[in-house]
Amino acid sequence: MATSIADDAELRQACEAAIEGTDQQVIMAIRVAKSRGIWGKTGKIGRHHMAKPRVLALSIQTKGQRTKAFLRVLKYSTGGVLEPAKLYKLKHLSKVEVITNDPSGCTFTLGFDNLRNQTVAPSQWTMRNIDDRNRLLMQILNICKDVLGRLPKVVGIDVVEMALWAKENKPSVTTQRNQQDGGPVASVVTETELKVNVEKELVSQAEEEDMEALLGTYVMGVGEAEEFSERMKREIQALEAANVHAILESEPLIDEVLQGIEAATNCVEDMEEWLGIFNVKLRHMREDIESIETRNNKLEMQSVNNKALIDELDKLIERLRVPSEYATCLTGGSFDEARMIQNVEACEWLAGALRGLDVPNIDPMYANMRAVREKRAELEKLKSTFVRRASEFLRNYFASLVDFMISDKSYFSQRGxxxxxxxxxxxxxxRTYARLLQHLKSLDKDCLGPLRKAYCSSLNLLLRREAREFANELRASTKASRNPTVWLEGGTGSGQNVNAADTSNVSEAYGKMLTIFIPLLVDESSFFAHFMCFEVPALVPPGGVANGNKAGYNDDDANDDDLGIMDIDDNDNKTVKNSAELAALNEALQDLLDGIQEDFYAVVDWAYKIDPLRCISMHGITERYLSGQKADAAGFVRLLLGHLESRISMQFSRFVDEACHQIERNERNVRQVGVLSYIPRFATLATRMEQYIQGQSRDLVDQAYTKFVSIMFTTLEKISQTDPKYADIFLLENYAAFQNSLYDLANVVPTLAKFYHQASEAYEQACTRHISMIIYYQFERLFQFARRIEDLMFTIAPEEIPFQLGLSKMDLRKVLKSSLSGVDKSIAAMYKKLQKNLTSEELLPSLWDKCKKEFLDKYESFVQLVAKIYPAENVPSVVEMTDLLASM
Incomplete structure (x- = not known):
């Protein structure tokens, strides 16, 4: 097999040099690669996942009979020298796991049960080949078995396979190592050097031989089963006999044991009797202790309760005590400004004391105590006494303030x-007494009613006096010549009132009256609502006044409604309107400001007498102020402005009615000729009314226009009916004059434009009727003959008409001869008749053109009718007639 270069003697020596001084002997050292969770990951390998070269060394340390085993991790320093990195005790090794994600099987982890941070993944060790891995793991397992007496949990590899591998690799092997210079060096490792690694198997050789010998003893063929059974029976019988013999031999020992047990039983019985006696005595003692503890607990609880009761009674007595300084202040103190702080403190204490005696501020059990009831009655008496005294003082105070101001004449407007x-x-x-009123409200809300009435009654005198003096001086100082109200009367020429006097200072005076008093009344309403503790929203936006404020009026008291106090009932932030409070406030404001409207009415009536048309300007000014009053609590001011608007509208309607009456008076004249005087006068009146509107009161003026024009047109029609002969001439001249006089205004005023078009239609109808009358007057036989033919064409065929009575060809020639023999003279007579009764010469050209066009239309119809019924007859053509008319 190939030799390994991962473990060699020189590496062990280097490891021993690295741990020199630790009294540990290196058994095995092997080169490995360290990584952390690299296998099974995707993407790039991070810095923490890169494999690092390390050396794993197994070392032991012997102290007497104890042997300790260690696993050391050594790393290479910058100079390539091994140095210790980590030290693990093998007694804490709990698991050896081969990583299955590594297809080579050379990567494993070692789990120790004493690591502090178990959340960090353990390091993974990768060998160069399977043999190196098996050598290291076998060495670790053998050391754990021999030194520690236990094996760790092995995961990912079979222990039997490890044992087989160890048996196959018993001979000595040659290992190679790579030194830093990179040259391979071969070394022979003898069997004695490897005995620690390969001889110590999981099952020793001797144990294995004993097991094989034992199994070989029982290796028999199938035919020997009965013999084996008999043998086993004989052995069992022999063992049973031996067991019986042994039992019989041990009988003396058993007797001795029984005697000892009996003696012990007697001792136990004596002990049990003594324990029973002690138990009775202990039970009696326990009962005595419990009785003593119960009495002690009752005494302790009684002591605690008594102390708590004393504390509670002290608090109650303190709550029931009336400080002498407060009692003196509430029953007989002064209400001077310097004493108001003490009065307010007394009120606050009294209100708090009364609230403190009410449930749930006081325990319901205390509320029915006699002392509490008596103290509550005493506080109620204090309250009623103080409320009565304060109310009487405030009523007199309000009256004295107003009397002092009224007595000073320099305070009001004077002549000039x-x-x-x-x-x-x-x-x-x-304001000095505003907080006092707040406390009076909290003590007795019913006391505010008489105070509010007293304040309104006193201040009403002052406000009415101010308005009366101001209105009187305002009228006296305003110089304006009076314009007559006879605008549309027909007694004089049409140019009347064209240069009417300028009366703008009249409406300016009315505007000044509103500018001064409307914000004042709004401020007074606002101040009154807050001063008298009405729970309503703010009347005027903070820092400003109503929108009616004009130039020349600086509202220095714009924030006078800010009393600088806190609402004791926490009503400052209320946003929901209290309808009952609002109704009460408006009722009080009626008392506060009632009667002041008479001075406003006087200014309106005075302005109307000077120039009725100024009602338009005053109406616009009033509308502007009315649109700015939106606060519900200033209801009286809105009502006042609404009544002023109605008063102005009533006066203007009076003017309109009088003017309409002047128009109707023209109907009773004997005979009207030409253009009526009120036609151009109305144009002058409308022009001036438009000047007074200035963007306001459009509806008021439009209604006046409608009434004027309706009466004018109705009167015009009635007058025309008095002389039907000249009715159409009279109508067309007046309707034409109406259009001419209102042409410019009709282009900008929609209401007048409507009446302009109505007059235009009436003019056209009158022209048509008058022209038709003139044409028929000159050519009656001609067009009467044509009309008879048209009537018969509905009942008989055209070719039969010449045979009817009066419609023969001879009759046609007679009609043509009588009507067209002197047609140029007849046309000239038509022109003269048209000109004869026409008073407006400028209308003649347009009327003559209309007359010629109408005559040609009728004549063309006649020519077409003759050509259809009498085709052989010779009639002058339409072209000849057109040329004749053009030459005249």
């Missing part, structure tokens, strides 16, 4: 000076 209301000082003084 408009003064914006300033409530900063009022709110500052009220």
């Amino acid at each position: 000076q408009l003064k914006r209301p300033d409530h900063a000082d009022l709110r500052y003084k009220c």
Whole structure:
């Protein structure tokens, strides 16, 4: 067989040199490759999976009768010198496993049961060939058997195969080693050197020979079975006889043993009697100890309970104690600003004391104690006394604040000076008592109702006085000439009010009134809601006011509703609206602000008297403010703006009704000729109304347009019916004037565009009727003859018509002669008749063109009818008639 170069004497010597000083003898050293889980992996081999050269050395150490075996791992240093790397004790070797993923079978792992980190995969050792692997593993197994007396678990290889391999490799073998210079060196290993490796098998040679001899003793043929059976029977009988003899010989010994057992039994019985006596005494002692422990435990428990009861009673007494300073403050203290901190502290203590006496803050058993009930009644009395005193003080305080401000005339607007209301000082003084109101609410929520009414009643006087003085001075300081309301009356020329006076300062005054007071009222509503502890959302976004704020108004008190206090009931972060609270707030705001609307109404009525059309501008301003009021708690302000809007709409409707009445008065005139005066006046009125809209109040103006035009057209039709002879001329002239005057506005105002088209259709119909009347007046016989023919064509054949009475060829020639003999004169008469009653000369050219076209259409129909009924008759052609009309 081939010799191995993995193990040689020189390698063992190098290993012994590396472990010099350890008193260990190297039995075997072999070169291996170390890896960690490389077999069975895919992909690239990482740095930790690369094979590294190592030397495994088996060493033993003898101390007296004890022998220890070790497995050493040595590695090569930078200079190629072996140095120890790891040391394992073979007594901890638990498993030897050959890796099945390695097809060569040269890779195995050694498992030790004393390794600290069992989660790390053990190192894998790879030999150069199977023989080297078997040599090392056999040596390890032999050492474990001889030195340790046990074998590790072997996985992946058969032990019998290992024994067979050991028997086959008993002779001496030649090993080769590679030195660092790379040259092979052969060395002969004698049998004595290998006896440690190969002689110590799992089953020794002597044991194997004994087993073969034993088996050879019983190797017999099939024919000797009976003889073997008889032999076995004789041997059994001999053994039984020998056993009986041995038993009989041992009888004296048995008697001696029985006597000893009897003596021991007597001793045990005496011991049992003594133990029974001791057990009774111990039971009595245990009962006495238990009785003593029970009494002791009861005394200890009673002591603990008494101590706990004393502590609990101390706490209860402390809870029931009313501090003298708080009692004095609650029953007779002052409400001056300097004393408010003490009042608030007393309120907080009182509220906490009342809550502390309520279940579950206090044990239900204590709640029914007489002392607790009496103390609760005492606290309730303190509460009612303090609430009554504080409420009376606040009611008087609110009234005194307002009385002081009302008595100072310089605070309000005066002649020649408009003064914006300033409530900063009022709110500052009220804020002093804001926290007191919070505590009053927590103590008695019902007390807030009278306080809210008192505050609303007092402040309402101040707000109404401010609004009245401001509105009066606003009207007195606004200079504007009054425009007459007779816009559409027909007594004067059509140019009336074209240069109407500028009344823009009227609507500006109204806007200023809203600019000053609407944010003020919103702020007052917001301050009142927070000051009087209503549980509603914020009225105005933080840091701003309502969208109605305009230039010229700096809201210095934009954050006046921020009282700088914490809500005791933790309602600051509530987002769900309390409908009951909101209804109560709006009811209180009605009391707070009611009556102030009269001053706004007075400004609206004053502006209407100066210029009714300014209602349009005021309506737009009101709409803009109304769209900015969205907070539910400012409901009164929205109602006020809504009532103002209704008031303005009512006044404007009054103006529209009066103007419509002026239009209808034209109907009662004796006779109307030409264009009615209200047609151009309406155009002037519409132009000015559009100027006042400025992007707002479109619906208001459109409704006015609809009412105006409907009355105008209805009145026009009624007036035309008074003289049917000239009705069409009257209608077409007025409808034409309506279109001409509103042409520019109709291009930008959809509502006027609709009426423009309606007037255009009425104009065309009046023109058609008037022209047809003129044509029939001059050529009545001609077109009457044609109409008779058309009527008969529905009942008889065309060729039979010339034989009817009055429709013969002779009758046709008479009609042609009477109607067309002087056709140029008849056409000139038509033109004169068209011109005669027309007052608007600019309409004549277009009407004459329409008349000629209508006449040619009718004449062409007549010529075609004659050619069909009277084909042999000679009638002037349409071309001749067209040329004649063109030459005139």
